Amino acid sequence: MNIPSSAITYTTCYHCGETCTEAGIRIQDKHFCCMGCKTVFEILNQSGLCEYYNLNDKPGINQRIAARKDKFAFLDDEKMQQQLISFKDDSSIHITFYIPQIHCSSCLWLLENLHKLEEGIQRVTVNFSKKEALVIFDHRLIPLRRVAEVLTAVGYEPYISLQDLKNRKPRAGKQLVYQLGVAGFAFGNIMLLSFPEYFDSKDLLQGDLNRLFRYLNLALALPVLLYSAQAFYRSAWAGLKHGFLNIDVPIVLAVWVTFVRSMIEIFHGAPGYFDSMTGIVFFMLIGRLLQDKTYKGLSFDRDYTAYFPIAVTVLKDEQEVPTSLPDLKTGDTILIHNNELIPADGIIVKGRALIDYSFVTGESAPVSKTIGEIVYAGGRQLDGNLEILTIKEVAQSYLTSLWNRDELKEKKEESYSFVHLLSRYFTWVVFLIAGLTAAYWGYHDPSRIWSAVTAILIIACPCALLLASSFTNGHILRILSRHKLYLRNAQAIENMADTTHIVFDKTGTLTGKAGSSVIYYGGTLTPVEEMKIAALARQSTHPLSNAILQYCGIPAAMEVKDFKSFPGEGVCGVVDNTFIRLGNAAFTGAHKKEEQAGSIVYVAMNDKLTGLFTIRNSYRRGLRQMMAQLQDHYRLSVLSGDNSYTAARLRKLMGHNAALHFEQQPADKLAYIKMLQQKGEKVMMIGDGLNDAGALKQSNIGISLAEDSNSFTPASDGIMDAQQLPMLLSFINLCKANKRIILLSFILSLVYNIIGLYFAVQGILSPLIAAILMPSSSISIILITFSLSEWYGKKLNRSEFQQFPDKYHIPD
Incomplete structure (x- = not known):
């Protein structure tokens, strides 16, 4: 049947x-x-x-369409795995999959609960915007192939293409362009078919033909309503699902109000307003597309090259060649000093590794590795020098992603809270104004209701302010990067602008390598003993160790056993059966502190005090004028691990109101920062990241100086090239200008909305004109903020310190 x-x-x-x-x-x-x-x-x-x-x-x-059997068999190959994974230790593997099927909050919830589905999967963290999932799993319980199969089984097959390992993920489709094309086609043709209505001439067309044109307009408007406007529907619905009205809700409402009103009018023999409805979508899409293009041009999603300008030491023909990270290639042999960050995956070829992977895993226990084993990017060497053969180039954005991980930073208040409050509550204000306007015209002139309400819904939008905030922050970050100050994120800009007290480390911060003078006092050192001391000093990146190394000369290939570093105290190790200590008096067993100029490093061999080095480093060029300028605006402090012998000269440099503290251990520096914060100070700490990591992290904003070593610390909020330190006040002023620019954009946006609403509530502003003005205002404000940011940035290029770099030079 x-x-x-x-x-x-x-x-x-x-x-x-x-x-x-x-x-x-x-x-x-x-x-x-x-x-x-x-x-x-x-x-x-x-x-x-x-x-x-x-x-x-x-x-x-x-x-x-089910995935074929053995589709992921290639993941059983260890060589293939090595190309894909980011980190591996005895118990876990970290790998990031690109998953194009991620599309809603349910996807995020399921993926982040995947550990309940499969034993061995420890954690999944989803980056919704990039459609990426970081999967951490125990490879003793589940192989990589099985992880991929589990993801596929629940509908989230990972995209794995070995050809694309060095390239970016597949580019997103051009749906916005297609939607704009459909809206533009419909808008143009609807206007063409509406010409008789525009001229208000019933003689141009017969009644039946006129009705046909109106229904054709309806047919053309439907694809715009159902397809072209989808970008606004998705955004509005996403906001509603999370319990608030975002800025796209009034736009969606305006489109539907216009469409429904036009439908009613057509069925009653009137022409309708499909030209306005399609025009709204068309011009709003133009604005959205231009905003996307502008955002890409000013994007501040920087890769590792923007965060890590510092160099690593590459060994070539038995020579140590400083090499910037972008130039590091697969197959290079790099020398990792004690306390340096490993920038790329590699195989140990010399030395013993004790790696702190807390930067990667959060686990504080160091991991021992020996020759032939693999070490991964993001680890920090804690056991002297290490030579590794790189098997991967510096992973794009991997170190950046580690640095930006939320668990590495304390939660701070959201930047520019008035902007976010505006985006959250502005829509309610718009609806209130629209409701009051509708009530007023409903009583006085009902014919004006639809045009007034629709224009209000379109014209009143804070998107210009929200975009200006993002673009200004991003462009200021780029300008600072061009001048070799690399801030972690936009929040650091506000923290830098709010600074009230600046704390400096001395050795390696106020003083530099250039012009160091080293004098040895004590028992005569034989050439062999000098080579042993140099071999031990070579393991450390501390400025004093580097000065001693230069004094003793580059050592022969002498192995250092049982190397240990004690922050704020010194280093020790066994060189050719001789136990050597380099450090302060207490660390080396010196009972009497010698009053000598400069920094003092004592030497003890086999627990017997041998002598001491005095190191006098020159203060960095430009500091005298910088300090003179800073004294007028900020309270200043210096925390030094040295003795107070140079206090008079440092006082002359810093000014009489500066607080000077000597013989400071790392714990003392941290306590001092906390004490200042308890007094209500907003503290900026500037150090080298070696003995002041705790203070850098505790401060409101911590800046780590870098010279020619990879001594970056995740405790800092930014990295500054050491030669740029004299420009500190200019950098702070630029961050303050960032706030002023955003405030100006707020005022301009508010003025625009007030003027637009003034005409809209009177019902004399066409919805089509409102749709043209809204994206135009957004783009114009973006251009204004961009131009102002660039103007302030050019003022940095005219800095006196760049024009006269040798003008200010003070010996220690």
Whole structure:
């Protein structure tokens, strides 16, 4: 018997929402379009993860095309794994998958609960905007291949293409351009078909033809309503799901109000306003597209080259060659000193590794590695010098992603809170104004209601302010980067601008390598003993160790055993059966502190005091004028581990109101920062990241100076090239200008909205004109903020310190 098609009942798949074409695939009252979707539901149901379906309606991915068996067999190959994974130790592997199927909050929830689905998966962190998932799993319990298969089984097959390992992920589709094209086509043709209405001439066309044109306008408007406006629907719906009205809600409402009003008018013999409706979408899409283009041009999502300008030591023909990170290649042998960060994956070829992977894993216990084993980027060497053969170039954005991890930073108040409050509550104010306007014109002149309300919904939008804030922050970060100050994020700009007290470390910060003078006092050192001391000093990146190394000369290939570094005290190790200590008096067993000029490093061999080095470093050029300028605006302090012999000269440099503290241990520096903060100070700490990591982290903003070593510390909020220190006040002023620019954009945006609303509430502003003005105002404010940021940036180029770099030079 034939069943009429009208009698067929179509059901939708409980998992993915597609029409079920196969009968009988069901579990109780739940229907599925294919066995794949049914299987995924069973997996989630057995694991107690069906809350996935409560977060969004039909959130799943269609499973009709199942992944072929052994599709991920290539992941069993260790060589392939090595190209993909970011980190591996005895218990875990870190790998980032690109998953294009991620599309809603249910996806995020399910992926981040994947550890409940499969034993061995420890954690999944999703980057929703990039459609990436960082998966951390225990490779003793589950292989990499199985992780990929589990993701595929629940509908999130990872995109793995070895050809694209060195390239960016596949570019997003040009849907916005297609939507704009459809809206532009419909808008142009609707205007063409509406010419008789514009001229208000009933003689141009017969009545039937006129009605035909109106219905053609309706047909042209439907693709705009259902397809071109989807970008605004998605944004508005995302805001509603999270419980607030974002700036796209009034736009969506304006489009639908205009469409429904036009439908009613057409069925009553009037022309309607489809030209205005399609024009709204068309011009808003132009604005959205231009904003996207502008954002890409000013993007501040920088890669590792913007954060790590410092160099590593590459060994070539038995020579140590400082090499910037972007120039580091696979196959280079690099020398990692004690306390340096490993910038790329490599194989140990010389030395013993004791790696602190807390930067990567959060675990503080160091991991021992020996020759032939792999060490990964992001670890810090804690056991003397280490030579590694790089097997990967510096991973793009990997070190950056580690630095930007939320768990490495204390939570701070959101920057420019008035901007975010505005975006959250502005829409309610817009609806209130629209409601009052509708009530007023409903009583006085009902014909003006629709045009007034629609214009208000379009014209009143804070998006210009929100965009200006992002663009200004991003461009200021780029300008600072051009001048070799690399801040972690936009929040650091505000923290730098709010500084009230600046604290400096002395050795390696106020003083530099150039012009160092080293004098040795004590028992005569033989050439062999000098080579042993140099071999020990070579393990450390501390400025005093480097000065001693230069004094003793580059050592022969002498192995240092049992090397240990004690921050703020010294270093020790066994060189050719001689136990050597280099450090302060207490560390080396000196009972009497010698009053000598400069920094003092004592030497003890086999627990017997041998002598001491005095190191006099010159203060960096330009400091005298910088300090003179800073004294007028900020309170200043210096925390030094040296003795107070140079206090008089330092006082002359810093000014009489500066606080000078000598013989400071790392714990003392940290306590001093906390004491200042308890007094209400906003503290900027500037150090070299060696003995002051705790103080850098505790301060409101910590800046780590870098010269020619990879001594970057994750405790800092920024890295500054050491030669740029004299420009500190100019950098702070630029950060303050950033705040002024955003405040100016706020005022301009507010003025624009007030003027626009003045005309809109009177019903004399066409919705089409409002749709043109809104994106135009956004772009104009962006251009203004860009120009102002660039103008302030050019003032840095005219800095006196750049024009006269040798003018100010003070010996220690």
